[in-house]
Every structure is written in C-alpha cells, then in structure tokens.
Amino acid sequence: MSDSLGEGKLAVVPSPEDSSVDGDGADTASSPVYRVGTSPWRQRLEIALLAGPAVLMFAAFVIFPVVLAGYYGFFKWKGFGPPTDFVGLQNYVVIFQDSTFIDAVRHNFVIVILSLVLQGPAAVLLALLLNQKMRGRSIVRVLIFVPYVISEVIVGTGWSLMLQTNGAVNDVLIKIGLPDWTVDWLSDPQVAMATLMMIITWKYIGFAVILFLAGLQSIPEELFEAAAIDGASYWQTQRRITLPLLGPTIRIWAFLSIIGALQLFDLVYIIWGQYVAATAGTSTMATYMVVNGRNAANYGYGSAVAVVLFLISLVVALTYQRFVLRRDTEGALTEGKK
Amino acid sequence: MATTTAPPLSPTAPRPVAGRKRPSLSRAGWATYVIAWALVGLCIVPVLYIIIGGFRTNAEITVDPSGFPSTWQFVNYAEVLQSSIFWRQVLNSVICGLFTTLGVVVLGVAASFVLARYNFSGRAALYALFAAGLMFPMTVAITPLYIMIRGLGLSDSLAGIILPQIAFALPTTIIILVPFLRAIPKELEEAASIDGASRLGFFFRMVIPLSIPGVVTVGILAFIASWNSYLLPLFILNNENSYTLPLGVQAFASQYSVDTARVLAFTSLSMIPALLFFTIFERRIVGGLTGAVKG
Numbered sequence: 001m002s003d004s005l006g007e008g009k010l011a012v013v014p015s016p017e018d019s020s021v022d023g024d025g026a027d028t029a030s031s032p033v034y035r036v037g038t039s040p041w042r043q044r045l046e047i048a049l050l051a052g053p054a055v056l057m058f059a060a061f062v063i064f065p066v067v068l069a070g071y072y073g074f075f076k077w078k079g080f081g082p083p084t085d086f087v088g089l090q091n092y093v094v095i096f097q098d099s100t101f102i103d104a105v106r107h108n109f110v111i112v113i114l115s116l117v118l119q120g121p122a123a124v125l126l127a128l129l130l131n132q133k134m135r136g137r138s139i140v141r142v143l144i145f146v147p148y149v150i151s152e153v154i155v156g157t158g159w160s161l162m163l164q165t166n167g168a169v170n171d172v173l174i175k176i177g178l179p180d181w182t183v184d185w186l187s188d189p190q191v192a193m194a195t196l197m198m199i200i201t202w203k204y205i206g207f208a209v210i211l212f213l214a215g216l217q218s219i220p221e222e223l224f225e226a227a228a229i230d231g232a233s234y235w236q237t238q239r240r241i242t243l244p245l246l247g248p249t250i251r252i253w254a255f256l257s258i259i260g261a262l263q264l265f266d267l268v269y270i271i272w273g274q275y276v277a278a279t280a281g282t283s284t285m286a287t288y289m290v291v292n293g294r295n296a297a298n299y300g301y302g303s304a305v306a307v308v309l310f311l312i313s314l315v316v317a318l319t320y321q322r323f324v325l326r327r328d329t330e331g332a333l334t335e336g337k338k
Numbered sequence: 339m340a341t342t343t344a345p346p347l348s349p350t351a352p353r354p355v356a357g358r359k360r361p362s363l364s365r366a367g368w369a370t371y372v373i374a375w376a377l378v379g380l381c382i383v384p385v386l387y388i389i390i391g392g393f394r395t396n397a398e399i400t401v402d403p404s405g406f407p408s409t410w411q412f413v414n415y416a417e418v419l420q421s422s423i424f425w426r427q428v429l430n431s432v433i434c435g436l437f438t439t440l441g442v443v444v445l446g447v448a449a450s451f452v453l454a455r456y457n458f459s460g461r462a463a464l465y466a467l468f469a470a471g472l473m474f475p476m477t478v479a480i481t482p483l484y485i486m487i488r489g490l491g492l493s494d495s496l497a498g499i500i501l502p503q504i505a506f507a508l509p510t511t512i513i514i515l516v517p518f519l520r521a522i523p524k525e526l527e528e529a530a531s532i533d534g535a536s537r538l539g540f541f542f543r544m545v546i547p548l549s550i551p552g553v554v555t556v557g558i559l560a561f562i563a564s565w566n567s568y569l570l571p572l573f574i575l576n577n578e579n580s581y582t583l584p585l586g587v588q589a590f591a592s593q594y595s596v597d598t599a600r601v602l603a604f605t606s607l608s609m610i611p612a613l614l615f616f617t618i619f620e621r622r623i624v625g626g627l628t629g630a631v632k633g
Binding site: 043044046047049050051053054055057058060061062064065066068069072079126129130132134138140141142143144145146147149150151152153154157158159161162166167168169170171172175202206259260263265266270286289290293294299302303306307309310313314317 | 403448
C-alpha cells in the first residue's frame with residue numbers, strides 16, 4: 001500500500017497541467033449514482049464547505065502577499081502607515097542599476113548551474129550503485145538522508161564553526177599532511193563560492209539519490225530481463241534502459257533544484273550573515289532582498305526586489321516546463337486521450 | 339515509447355508488484371560497499387562532529403579542533419538542558435509544528451477530496467493554482483507577508499508563524515493527497531452510496547480512515563518543515579521568548595560565540611526531534627518528499 005502510494009507522489013509534482021486532473025483521471029472521479037442529495041446545489045455547497053477553507057488560506061497568505069508585493073513595489077515606503085510616496089518604476093530602476101544586485105543574480109545562476117552539474121551525475125551514479133543487493137542498504141539510505149533532514153540553521157552553524165581558519169577542516173588538512181590546502185574557506189572571495197557549493201552539495205545530494213532510487217525501483221523488472229537475454233552488458237543496460245526511463249525523475253529533480261537555487265536564502269544568510277555575503281561573493285537575490293528591504297526598513301524597495309525575484313523564477317520555471325517537462329506530460333496526456 | 343516513459347509521471351499507476359523483491363537485482367561487490375560507506379561517512383561525520391564537540395571543553399576545541407574528547411564532558415549538555423530559554427524555545431517549536439500539521443492535514447484532506455472525487459468546472463484550474471504554489475516558496479511573499487501579519491497584530495506571536503505555514507504547506511499536501519484519494523476504488527464509493535451514505539458520509543466514514551497513510555506522510559513533512567523553518571520566524575519573531583529553535587540556535591551561537599562547546603551542545607539537542615521523526619517514518623517520508631524540496 002505504502003509503496004504504490006510512494007509512486008503516486010513521485011509522479012505528481014511537476015506540472016499544473018498534469019494528466020491527473022484533466023486527463024485519464026476523469027473516469028475515476030466521476031461520481032457514482034447517489035440516491036440522496038445529489039442536487040447540483042448540494043454538490044456546490046459540499047465543494048465550498050470542503051475546499052473553501054483551504055482556498056481562503058491559500059489566497060490570503062500566499063497569493064495576496066505576492067500581489068501586495070507588486071503594489072508596494074511602486075512606493076518608497078518605510079513600512080509605517082499606508083504607502084503614499086508613489087515613485088513609479090523608480091525602485092526597479094535602482095535595482096537594475098545596483099551592481100550588488102546584478103552580482104547577486106549572477107551568483108544565483110552560478111549556484112543553479114553548479115548544483116545541477118555537481119549533484120546530478122554524482123547522484124545518478126550513486127543511485128545506480130545503491131540499487132543493488134547489499135547488506136545494510138536501508139541503513140545507508142537513512143544515513144545519507146540525514147543532512148537533508150536537519151535544518152539549514154544547524155547545517156550553517158555547524159559548518160561555519162568547522163570552516164573557520166582555525167577550525168576543524170583546516171586542522172584535519174594539517175593532520176593528514178596537506179597544510180598547503182588550508183584556506184580561509186568563508187571570507188576569501190576566491191574560495192567562498194566553492195565552499196557554499198560544497199555545503200549545498202553535502203546537504204542536498206542525499207535527496208537526489210533517494211529520489212533517483214525511488215525512480216529506479218519503478219522501472220519494470222522485465223525490461224532488464226529482456227536486455228539480459230539479448231546479451232546487453234551492464235553499462236549498455238544502464239545507458240539504453242535505465243537512464244531514459246529515469247529521465248522523468250531526473251527532470252523533476254532538476255526543476256526542484258533550479259527553483260531552490262534561485263530562492264536560496266537560509267544557508268547564505270546564516271553562514272555569511274548580512275554584511276559579509278556580498279563581499280565574499282555568495283550573496284543571492286533573496287539575501288539582497290532581506291538586507292536592503294527589511295533590515296534597511298525600505299519595504300517598498302524590498303517588495304520590488306521580491307517582484308523581480310518572482311519574475312525571474314517564473315520565467316525560468318515556465319521555460320523549463322515548456323521545453324523540458326513537456327516531454328513527460330505529453331506522454332501522459334496522449335495516453336489519457338485514447 | 340511515450341507510454342513506457344509515462345508510468346512514473348502518471349499518479350494512479352500502481353508500482354509493479356515485482357518491484358518489491360527484485361530477484362535479478364545484481365549483488366553488490368566490495369567496491370560498492372566501500373563507496374556506499376564512504377558516502378555515508380561524508381554525510382555523517384560533520385553531524386557527529388557537532389554532537390561529539392558538545393562533549394568537549396572549549397580549551398580542547400581551541401587547541402585541537404578536530405580531535406575526540408579526552409574525557410567526555412556532560413556539563414555542556416546539562417547546562418543547555420537546565421536552561422529555561424531552551425525549553426521555552428522547544429515548546430514554541432512544538433506548538434508551531436503541531437498546529438501547522440493539524441491545520442495542513444484538516445484543510446488539505448478536505449480540499450484534496452474535492453479535487454480528487456468531485457466533478458465540476460474549474461477543478462483543473464483549482465488544482466493548477468495549488469500546483470503553481472509549489473514553484474514559489476515563501477521567499478517571494480515574505481516582505482508583504484510580514485507587513486500583513488504585523489497589520490493583523492500577530493507579529494511576535496506563534497499564530498503569525500502557524501497561519502502562513504499552513505497556507506504554504508497546502509500545495510505539497512494537496513499534490514501528494516489527490517492521487518492518493520483518487521486511488522480509492524470507485525466501487526467502495528458506490529457501495530457506500532447504495533447503503534445510503536451521502537458523499538460527505540462517504541468522506542467521513544471511508545475516505546478519512548483509508549487515507550491515514552497519506553495523511554501521516556504529509557503530516558510529518560509539514561511538521562519537519564515547520565520545525566526547521568527559518569525565514570518566516572526571522573521576520574515575525576523579535577523576542578527571544580517567542581523564538582522557535584532555529585532562531586534560538588542562531589541567537590545562542592552569536593551570544594555565546596566564545597563558548598563553542600555549548601553552542602555545539604545546543605545545536606545537537608535542537609536537531610533530535612527532526613532526526614527522530616525522520617528515522618521512525620523514513621519509508622513514508624522518502625515516498626512523499628518530492629514536493630517538499632527546497633534545493
């Protein structure tokens with residue numbers, strides 16, 4: 001039971017136009033014949049009663065603030081009283097002329113690309129490796145997932161202690177005879193981005209591996225048997241069967257990874273704080289937003305940054321859906337139309 | 339080929355039964371064990387460092403940052419466990435976690451039931467709305483959200499954390515639960531209706547009990563997300579007495595920055611609940627986590 005459940009979940013994430021709603025699912029959802037209370041009004045009442053609270057919450061605390069950000073973004077506003085000092089697009093002009101913001105955008109995109117490159121291939125290989133009969137497999141699965149489960153604050157606090165110039169990492173490097181490798185991990189701008197990527201990889205790669213393992217287990221066994229009968233080697237099987245069939249899972253993971261990297265805030269803000277991130281070269285759009293919006297009490301400006309962040313994420317997400325995820329939903333949709 | 343690729347994407351497709359026991363799964367060689375446990379080492383050692391560091395003295399940590407405790411000191415952990423502020427923050431985190439979970443589960447199950455088993459125009463649009471919410475974590479909404487919460491008079495109160503957290507957890511919850519509720523066989527609903535149950539009766543008597551496994555998954559995800567959440571409390575809570583643990587860890591770390599051992603002890607203790615929950619429910623979480631990702 002719980003297994004088929006797991007499958008369902010893996011499946012669904014990516015796209016609003018997922019077939020589950022408008023495609024093949026229509027059948028299962030059509031209601032059986034009710035003897036009592038099937039009038040359309042009663043149905044409408046039930047829908048409103050059951051879905052209403054969730055819709056209200058979602059509208060009030062998710063959609064409304066995003067809309068509000070668009071409104072506040074046109075004002076110069078310190079956050080007290082109603083915003084009155086309308087400045088038009090002035091905030092946006094300032095944002096795009098601020099080289100620290102442009103730097104932050106650049107850092108975000110570096111993080112997006114490096115996250116995909118560093119975690120993706122490694123996680124696929126590790127998942128293939130772990131998808132074998134081995135003793136203690138479930139323990140391995142639990143343990144590599146630990147960094148993902150503990151909070152960003154703990155990861156940030158722990159790593160920033162370990163990565164101090166006289167911290168544990170440099171100490172270990174000296175002990176194993178690599179004193180030349182010791183660097184100022186956190187504040188040297190030449191190194192800081194690499195350090196951040198190391199921490200991100202450490203924290204999130206377990207998630208990718210677990211996801212890919214789940215994807216691997218949904219590949220029908222018969223395909224491997226057929227390949228074996230046809231005399232395919234191990235690597236041929238992986239390349240021709242496993243990887244293509246793992247494709248949807250990889251593409252979903254990449255999507256989630258991209259969105260997460262664009263919105264990255266916690267780790268950077270905790271490790272580098274509000275002042276050092278920009279000079280160390282690890283600032284992101286989100287840390288820029290908090291530092292120049294909330295911490296400086298410029299709520300109009302902060303809202304405008306939020307809008308820019310939102311639009312950049314939206315464009316990236318829609319582009320990705322259009323060109324990459326589309327392949328996955330197409331199959332499902334055509335299947336549904338039969 | 340398109341249809342062969344589809345299964346992982348189509349939520350109703352049951353996992354092949356053969357997937358449970360894979361007879362022809364290749365047997366791992368010694369190299370696999372070496373790589374697997376090396377990976378485990380990389381993942382675990384930093385966490386162990388934090389935990390073990392709490393058992394050392396500051397002098398030891400300064401002289402030999404990467405060593406083991408020469409004698410195991412329990413004083414750091416004891417001091418943290420005796421401080422009222424730590425327990426206050428644990429309580430705050432527990433309250434936030436429980437109420438967020440409760441809210442998400444109640445609202446999420448009800449809305450998912452509608453999306454899974456009612457036919458009405460606008461259903462696809464409603465689902466798309468929630469699914470789109472998945473793409474935008476709290477970061478974009480946080481500035482106006484803070485103003486809003488302050489306007490409602492909820493700043494510095496846990497309710498100001500709980501309400502937005504429920505709203506932001508709804509997309510994941512609904513996306514996990516809809517296929518789950520849809521998978522409940524139509525025959526059951528027909529049987530219930532023949533027996534005279536209304537659709538709401540079916541919901542309360544059949545759907546809720548049958549959806550417990552799915553509910554547990556989304557509940558745990560919501561709890562862990564709440565337990566770990568940082569950005570929202572950072573904006574809403576200003577008073578150390580209303581801090582949740584992540585803020586507490588950070589405040590403690592900067593307040594006692596010279597007392598590294600105690601910071602490590604505080605940090606270790608604050609990760610226990612999430613780790614505990616995760617270890618107990620690992621299988622369910624791994625199945626359900628796709629939507630809960632941040633990175």
